[in-house]
Amino acid sequence: MIWLDTSEPGFETGFQALLNDGRDTTTRVDAAVAGIIEAVRKDGDAALLDLTRRFDRWNPPTAGALRVPPAELEAAAATVPAEQIAALQVAARRIEAFHKAQLPADISMTDAEGVRTGLRWGPIDAVGLYVPGGKAAYPSSVLMNALPARVGGVPRIAMCVPTPDGALNPLVMAAAKLAGVSEVWRIGGAQAVAALAWGTQTVAPVDRIVGPGNAYVAEAKRQVFGRVGIDSIAGPSEVVVLADAENNPRHVALDLLAQAEHDEAAQSILITDDAEFGRSVVAALRDELTRLPRAAIAGASWERHGAVVVVQDWQQAVELTNRLAPEHLQIMTSSPRELLAGIRHAGAAFLGRFCPEAIGDYVAGPNHVLPTGRTARFASGLSVFDFLKRTTWVETDAAALAAIGPAAVTLARAEGLGAHAMSVAARLELNDRRP
């Protein structure tokens, strides 16, 4: 953990170090992944069966067995306690409502020259959703990735999840069912991404692949990009908490730890205008660490990447936050909306003393898939826009073309593109032989 104070001489150097703390956990797996993708492209189902036997320690008798039959999905989901199903339903209902509000309107207009132009939104035909297996199989991620696709109108959502030793995760199956996933495949790793991108005899290809995964999955997504669309490759998570001394230090400590418990490479930063309050939060955090189930991970994250920054005023806090461009931002001051107005870069903001980031991970409604590692400078969280695409259109009759065509002819000639110029000029019966 580092302690910085904007009033101290070494501040800028220390803050720069914080900005440059890349927390890079990338492993080079490109050759291994290229081999797996090549195998799936070449051998299709046979490669999937072989790789599943080797990596997931179970033996699918046929490629058909890689698909979870609806009855098995239902049976697994039925074992989930009612309280958890109810909680998933609250989450799904709220996520769906927030993403429905994002659905954009088409544009259609006619201008003074009689040119009709427009823009039409439409869903992607088929989306692949990768869900990690084992401990990191989060049902909340299934909802956050699949529901925006469904709200966007995507007709086919194919989910791939590894099932080590053949075991299904009931809560993940319940989430898949609730989110309206069309197909569930027990396929993991780079081979799942390859199958979704290229298709096999049994798995139909998709147009875009989303969802988190380990280094192999991330590298596989990079390698199939272009053949299909992909979402951003997420780095380790981070939170910036702006908190004044009116807060309960324990609440703030738990918010910092909630981020830290994800991953040793996660980062939690407290920015406060009160050094004494900052010290109370650090003390509360150390106290909570003695009881936390994931204390080893959270403690390592806090010691390696955590920070407390003491500022002179909230304007300074806003400026530093914009430089950090955090994935998550909590604003726990007396006027959080005012501060938010000055924030230019943040993935998601949580306003008020009773608005912990954890509600955003599950039930608030906005997406929890967010830009990490300062990419909020240019990137956004997952949304319905990730599952829609645009077609623009133009309609001109002879009169409208006569109004705007000559300018196109002039520019095409200036750029040396003779056929471009002539395709317009011929219709205008201009002197279309001049190239």
Add this chain to the structure above:
Amino acid sequence: MIWLDTSEPGFETGFQALLNDGRDTTTRVDAAVAGIIEAVRKDGDAALLDLTRRFDRWNPPTAGALRVPPAELEAAAATVPAEQIAALQVAARRIEAFHKAQLPADISMTDAEGVRTGLRWGPIDAVGLYVPGGKAAYPSSVLMNALPARVGGVPRIAMCVPTPDGALNPLVMAAAKLAGVSEVWRIGGAQAVAALAWGTQTVAPVDRIVGPGNAYVAEAKRQVFGRVGIDSIAGPSEVVVLADAENNPRHVALDLLAQAEHDEAAQSILITDDAEFGRSVVAALRDELTRLPRAAIAGASWERHGAVVVVQDWQQAVELTNRLAPEHLQIMTSSPRELLAGIRHAGAAFLGRFCPEAIGDYVAGPNHVLPTGRTARFASGLSVFDFLKRTTWVETDAAALAAIGPAAVTLARAEGLGAHAMSVAARLELNDRRP
């Protein structure tokens, strides 16, 4: 050129070959590009000066000389003929109007539980625009890339353009001035991308880089992706023209050639319900080729990648078009809007017999930077959305948190994330010691 007819037995095989005609022109330059980026990161301005001397054959005395001073930009622009300036102004006005119509509205809502949620759009701080030098320096591309950024509210647009032998392209300078570009740098290739992404002593870094370029520029964008955002890597261009026998074959031939003259790897496909009309178009095209300034390129593209597909009816044409997911689509039939309603995948559509694609390259208003190589299945043309990003927000007071918090606690516990659960439970004064 291939001729396909849906009524003939070999059709599906031939059409599949058309779909799989990747037209891949990629050269492997990754190692060279990695070296250039490393040099710019390490040596900054000194590397830029050295690389500019080597690749662009002129000798900037200092790094400051890499920036085009406003007076020089004005002077270059002043040499452009008035007719061309007027045409650029028509284009700029129309592009600006169409992109303004895209500006999205923020979302803000309060639900039954008292939870306030919202989504706020904001511009990226700084955008880099790459413009190729030499023959491919298209002023229209400057407008199409810079104007959506300006409409989106991006305060800083830094343009890089190589100036071989030190010569500025007057029309490109005029377009930059008109589009409100903030800075123009005479830097090209991978070194320009590296300077924009990482910054040097003289060039301030940007957050996102857009614009076309050669293999080095494309690979450099790939390599800096993550540090900054990038637009899609464009492949060779393509057009599908749906045309019935009521059209002038020469008009259709010129539209096919307009695409073909871009690049030998470009692709032009005519889909018609009348084989006789198809033959007339091919004859007209061969005739036009005898007069076209870029006949060598256009002819090579047509012979290698061109196609005529004869269909039984327009429904069939729509289905084939959706499989092709073309960058550009012209619909020259009696009811183009009806056919467009069935098109799921196309970057931009041009409706009617007097609506050649070339007007979309210059003056129609919609963007001419479009998804190529069947990526319209999941990708869209450039728009204001490329220069905006979203911040979502949530605001809960104690009562609202009491309404939705318990479901978050249940899910956090089910996912084994103790601090997540406790950060909510502590505020609800639930039994927050149970991890």
